[in-house]
Amino acid sequence: MSEKLVNLIADLQEEEALATARQLIEGGTDPMAILERCREATEIVGKRFEQGQYFIPDLLMSGEILQEISELAKSRMKKGITTGYAGKVVMGTVEGDLHDIGKNIVAFFMEANDFQVFDLGVDVTPEKFVEKIREVQPDVVGMSGLLTVAFKAMKETVDAIKEAGLREQVKIMIGGAPTNEQVANSVGADAYAKDAQHGIELAKHWVTSC
Amino acid sequence: MGKEELFQERFNRYTTALKGGKPDKVPIRLQLSEFMAAYAGITLQDIYYDLDKNIAAVDKILADFDMDVIGGTPSLWWAGQHDAVGAKYLKFAGRELEENRQFQYVEDEYMLADDYDAFIADPTKWILESYLPRIHEEFAEPGSYRANLALIKGTAAMMMSTGASQQAGAHWAKDFGMPLSIAGFSKAPFDTLGDTLRGLKGIMMDLRKRPDKVLAATEVLVAHNIFYGMATSGGDTSLPAFMPLHRGSYPFLNPKQWDTFYWPSLKAVIEGMWKLGKQTLFYAEGNWTPYLEKIAELPDHSIVFHVDQTDMAKAKAVLGGRFCLSGNVPNTLLAYGKPGEVKEYVKRLLNDYAADGAFIIDSAGVMQADVKAENIAALIEAAREFGTY
Numbered sequence A: 001m002s003e004k005l006v007n008l009i010a011d012l013q014e015e016e017a018l019a020t021a022r023q024l025i026e027g028g029t030d031p032m033a034i035l036e037r038c039r040e041a042t043e044i045v046g047k048r049f050e051q052g053q054y055f056i057p058d059l060l061m062s063g064e065i066l067q068e069i070s071e072l073a074k075s076r077m078k079k080g081i082t083t084g085y086a087g088k089v090v091m092g093t094v095e096g097d098l099h100d101i102g103k104n105i106v107a108f109f110m111e112a113n114d115f116q117v118f119d120l121g122v123d124v125t126p127e128k129f130v131e132k133i134r135e136v137q138p139d140v141v142g143m144s145g146l147l148t149v150a151f152k153a154m155k156e157t158v159d160a161i162k163e164a165g166l167r168e169q170v171k172i173m174i175g176g177a178p179t180n181e182q183v184a185n186s187v188g189a190d191a192y193a194k195d196a197q198h199g200i201e202l203a204k205h206w207v208t209s210c
Numbered sequence B: 001m002g003k004e005e006l007f008q009e010r011f012n013r014y015t016t017a018l019k020g021g022k023p024d025k026v027p028i029r030l031q032l033s034e035f036m037a038a039y040a041g042i043t044l045q046d047i048y049y050d051l052d053k054n055i056a057a058v059d060k061i062l063a064d065f066d067m068d069v070i071g072g073t074p075s076l077w078w079a080g081q082h083d084a085v086g087a088k089y090l091k092f093a094g095r096e097l098e099e100n101r102q103f104q105y106v107e108d109e110y111m112l113a114d115d116y117d118a119f120i121a122d123p124t125k126w127i128l129e130s131y132l133p134r135i136h137e138e139f140a141e142p143g144s145y146r147a148n149l150a151l152i153k154g155t156a157a158m159m160m161s162t163g164a165s166q167q168a169g170a171h172w173a174k175d176f177g178m179p180l181s182i183a184g185f186s187k188a189p190f191d192t193l194g195d196t197l198r199g200l201k202g203i204m205m206d207l208r209k210r211p212d213k214v215l216a217a218t219e220v221l222v223a224h225n226i227f228y229g230m231a232t233s234g235g236d237t238s239l240p241a242f243m244p245l246h247r248g249s250y251p252f253l254n255p256k257q258w259d260t261f262y263w264p265s266l267k268a269v270i271e272g273m274w275k276l277g278k279q280t281l282f283y284a285e286g287n288w289t290p291y292l293e294k295i296a297e298l299p300d301h302s303i304v305f306h307v308d309q310t311d312m313a314k315a316k317a318v319l320g321g322r323f324c325l326s327g328n329v330p331n332t333l334l335a336y337g338k339p340g341e342v343k344e345y346v347k348r349l350l351n352d353y354a355a356d357g358a359f360i361i362d363s364a365g366v367m368q369a370d371v372k373a374e375n376i377a378a379l380i381e382a383a384r385e386f387g388t389y
């Protein structure tokens, strides 16, 4: 039945998915296992998005379903048990840029893949990035930019991280339609991710090899 | 050559391509936007607030670069006009932002789900009575002394800025022999609803929760957007109306949603304007590859299809012959590439897609202050070298 749950979520069958999740929990299935199913489903959703089968409304929809199910699961978890995180990510759209649709998608998939995400929002100054990195000690920093002028802000952010002496502690990835490998190189980031799925693969790779 | 002759030559070159013909050279139309301010050494604050400087930035460009048409001034709007009515959804350099920062649009659900019925019943009434007060401080209390005054101030400012751009157009024609690339402006009804009224999250959730309302609202907007396109062009039908398209790009809507919610009303606006002799510059921001077959349903030459990240080869295959194409020198290349790379791109682009005419060269997206002047020079040089028939 938990196989079925994965498919229902991945197929965006909101009501059936919720009913199945409820049934599983009533039947004594470990809530942690349910959360794991949610993660598997998100992976499928992410792949379908990447392959052009799913679109933005589908992502928002899967977001709603996942939120409902994970709230349900978490409410049944014994107090004190916290879910383990794969790693921490600080993310934001860089200074001067307001585009956040892509960044929100990435943040959502990162969370669904067990990363703890600190989303700083849009128009994020280098100082704000540095402050947050200092505070939460993330493994990964993700910068988004949809404007070509944002590349300058990306570079300034990387420089500020360097100046703060934090560059060695984090891996930095960038994304957004006009970015590419070359831009990543020139701003001093470690990598460019073409979409959310790619970003997650990178992040996973980084936290396991660190 | 006299300025008048030069104007005529460029105008013919441009309009021949618009109509699908093969002019003497590939016309050069560049969305230079804020790059013009940077090039002229004028701060962004100045171009947003000072209409004369906004126009002076263009003069500098026209003196130095050989193009065939110009799209207008670097700033889309006159910030003073928005200050006059206390716009809450825009932030400008000199007010909330530092002097060289780009303006910002604050997206929100300014129209609520509950507003649909009133909007559908009478959009103009709803906009005047509910929407304007929500997004402008000065209209907070409709009918008040302050709000009435703001209506007058706003209207006067609108007339001042429209007047200034008309004069600028005449000045560029007379003193530089330079025609405009567009006349008028319109939008896809779904974008009107999704961009500024409901916001992204709102509209995407509406597709599932209240699809009928979305359809009814976009239908109501068809006549409005046709009228808006004609009114803002002052009746001109020699140049296309500019239509920046947002939420119809991939991956915003799946093909079924696109067919149902995005396309019918957009098609109706384009066809409505075309019946009045008005062409549309279909400024397809982002990637539109999956929807090309549908776009091909439009009457021949009713649009000029602008390519940003759409697959140019497919666009040519599906739309070529029946519609003029424009595009698509990547902005990243113009800002961060070298002149040699730009030249190479232009050469290949013109070689592959411009051979039989009906092609206009442009940047892929709207340019920004970071574009390098030497790359613009390289683009133009290459366009002349490889784009002369």
Ligand code: B12
Pocket: A091, A096, A097, A098, A099, A100, A101, A102, A103, A105, A106, A141, A142, A143, A144, A145, A146, A147, A148, A149, A173, A174, A175, A176, A177, A178, A193, A194, A195, A196, A198, A199, A200, B102, B103, B104, B105, B107, B195, B245, B246, B247, B249, B251, B285, B286, B287, B308, B331, B364, B365, B366, B367, B368
């Ligand atoms: C929606 C939009 C807006 C909305 C933004 C709303 C919002 N809340 O985000 C509004 C209307 C406010 C807007 C404003 C402006 N915009 Co705009 N906008 C767009 C548009 C149409 C879509 C962008 C988008 O959301 N794409 C969909 C998402 C899913 O894709 P994505 O962001 O690339 O994200 C994916 C990947 O890139 C990646 N990714 C993204 N970030 C990250 C980060 C990490 C860490 C990782 C791993 C991956 C990753 O994963 C995502 C999922 O796969 C684009 C054109 C287009 N279609 O691309 C123009 C565009 C980006 N805008 C542009 C411009 C110029 C502007 C304005 C200046 C206005 C103008 N003159 O047109 C203002 C600037 C405001 C500002 N200061 O930022 C230009 C930029 C050109 C340039 N030279 O850079 C574009 C390209 C349009 C064009 N062709 O001219 N815009």
